[in-house]
Amino acid sequence: MTRATHTDPQQGSARMPCPPESSVAPPGPSLVDTAIWCAQRGWPVHPLVPGRKIPAANCSHCREKQDHEPVHCPCLQAGRWCHGFHAATTDLDRIRAWWDAQPRFGVAVSCGPANVVVLDVDAHASKHPQRDRLLPGIPIHPSIDLTGLENGFHTLALLAAYRRQPNPCHDDTTLRVETASGGMHIWYSLPADLRLRSSRGADATTALAWQVDVRANKGYVVAPFTCTSKGTYRPLGTVRDPAPLPQWLAEELIRTGHGIASSPAPSSQTIRPLIRRTGGPVDGLRRLLEDIEACAVADEGTGFTGKLNKAAFTAGGLVAAGRLSRTEAVDRLTYAAEAARPNQRVKIARIISDGLTAGALRPLHLEGRS
Ligand SMILES: [Zn+2]
Ligand SMILES: [Zn+2]
Numbered sequence: 001m002t003r004a005t006h007t008d009p010q011q012g013s014a015r016m017p018c019p020p021e022s023s024v025a026p027p028g029p030s031l032v033d034t035a036i037w038c039a040q041r042g043w044p045v046h047p048l049v050p051g052r053k054i055p056a057a058n059c060s061h062c063r064e065k066q067d068h069e070p071v072h073c074p075c076l077q078a079g080r081w082c083h084g085f086h087a088a089t090t091d092l093d094r095i096r097a098w099w100d101a102q103p104r105f106g107v108a109v110s111c112g113p114a115n116v117v118v119l120d121v122d123a124h125a126s127k128h129p130q131r132d133r134l135l136p137g138i139p140i141h142p143s144i145d146l147t148g149l150e151n152g153f154h155t156l157a158l159l160a161a162y163r164r165q166p167n168p169c170h171d172d173t174t175l176r177v178e179t180a181s182g183g184m185h186i187w188y189s190l191p192a193d194l195r196l197r198s199s200r201g202a203d204a205t206t207a208l209a210w211q212v213d214v215r216a217n218k219g220y221v222v223a224p225f226t227c228t229s230k231g232t233y234r235p236l237g238t239v240r241d242p243a244p245l246p247q248w249l250a251e252e253l254i255r256t257g258h259g260i261a262s263s264p265a266p267s268s269q270t271i272r273p274l275i276r277r278t279g280g281p282v283d284g285l286r287r288l289l290e291d292i293e294a295c296a297v298a299d300e301g302t303g304f305t306g307k308l309n310k311a312a313f314t315a316g317g318l319v320a321a322g323r324l325s326r327t328e329a330v331d332r333l334t335y336a337a338e339a340a341r342p343n344q345r346v347k348i349a350r351i352i353s354d355g356l357t358a359g360a361l362r363p364l365h366l367e368g369r370s
Pocket of ligand 2: 061082083
């Protein structure tokens with residue numbers, strides 16, 4: 001095996017490779033301690049090939065029987081580590097047995113059963129793709145200069161700025177881990193009634209942002225403190241627990257197709273009413289926005305101005321009643337209107353501003369009372 005012995009630890013590299021097998025134990029917890037630490041937090045773990053990010057190999061039986069369903073595999077019942085995240089467990093006896101068998105196994109956390117979502121921000125400097133692939137669903141106007149935008153840190157910062165929210169990469173209230181390749185894992189806990197699917201930032205169908213992967217259901221993440229041949233996954237700061245997923249990120253993840261449909265609708269305690277499926281004045285605004293978006297298919301004669309004015313008026317009432325922030329109202333209205341009439345930005349901004357102001361004089365406090 002390749003042993004990275006050229007790096008001088010005295011140089012203080014933040015991504016010092018793991019010590020070779022023959023050396024004394026590294027400072028900090030051993031890998032089995034890391035696995036136990038995760039399990040005690042309620043995060044099911046499974047082993048990784050020593051020094052790498054891929055799951056430990058299946059047994060020979062499972063390697064040969066390629067087509068069998070992991071959920072029906074007898075190895076899982078028997079306590080073996082076949083099939084990656086399917087084998088993940090919080091059973092401490094099983095964990096000790098696995099790491100006794102191979103103390104240099106890396107540690108992976110299975111995100112779905114751990115009820116966490118991890119934003120995996122890549123730092124692979126590369127030329128960015130077309131504008132519509134940077135933040136799927138959010139149009140980036142040609143006038144915006146994208147010079148220097150080259151990795152996931154930049155796209156996530158752009159998304160946060162667009163939503164006027166704090167950048168998750170700087171969120172020192174939650175567990176953040178510097179990855180071995182200079183990226184970042186940002187961990188958040190999920191409310192019990194929200195399940196999310198995993199995605200890769202380059203996916204055509206489901207993605208949050210270019211170079212930002214989402215690790216959730218059927219996804220795993222390298223545990224903090226695990227070392228690979230490229231370096232150690234080092235937690236930043238002192239926070240070691242995931243904070244609750246911020247509402248705006250929950251909304252972004254659902255907007256970008258990460259919500260798992262079979263899960264119950266998020267409760268109003270965890271998700272603001274803006275994404276409720278049915279009923280209420282915010283739902284009424286959603287229908288108005290859909291009307292506006294529908295104007296995109298015809299050049300004129302659709303009553304676009306009147307529809308936008310009506311939606312802005314309704315949104316103004318919701319803002320005045322505290323049901324919606326003005327920022328969010330402007331964002332939603334602008335997004336829908338510019339999608340339908342991309343060449344009328346100035347006019348759209350004026351209609352929205354006027355409508356919000358007029359609507360604020362008539363707050364919409366309760367459903368059906370308008
Ligand atoms: Zn097996
Ligand atoms: Zn199997």
